Amino acid sequence: MSAVEVMDLVKDLPEREALNLGRMLDDWLAGIVDRKFEAAVEAGAFDAMAAEALREAEAGKTIPLDEILDDRRVP
Numbered sequence: 032m033s034a035v036e037v038m039d040l041v042k043d044l045p046e047r048e049a050l051n052l053g054r055m056l057d058d059w060l061a062g063i064v065d066r067k068f069e070a071a072v073e074a075g076a077f078d079a080m081a082a083e084a085l086r087e088a089e090a091g092k093t094i095p096l097d098e099i100l101d102d103r104r105v106p
Contacts, residue, residue, distance in 0.1 A: 041049060071077065087093055 041052060044052065
């Protein structure tokens with residue numbers, strides 16, 4: 032069954048059921064994203080970025096988060 036065919040069926044659902052389906056779909060999609068992210072982490076996709084962040088922190092080149100959130104100092 033194609034996504035278009037599924038959507039045609041979904042359009043006939045009562046609003047409450049459609050909203051419930053949307054929540055279930057959101058949860059399912061979040062699981063897919065989580066698994067892809069975990070696989071990327073395990074594959075080392077963020078290792079270089081993490082090493083750079085550690086070097087910047089050790090060199091004192093960071094900005095406290097509260098200053099960013101308060102818009103006091105945004106580079």
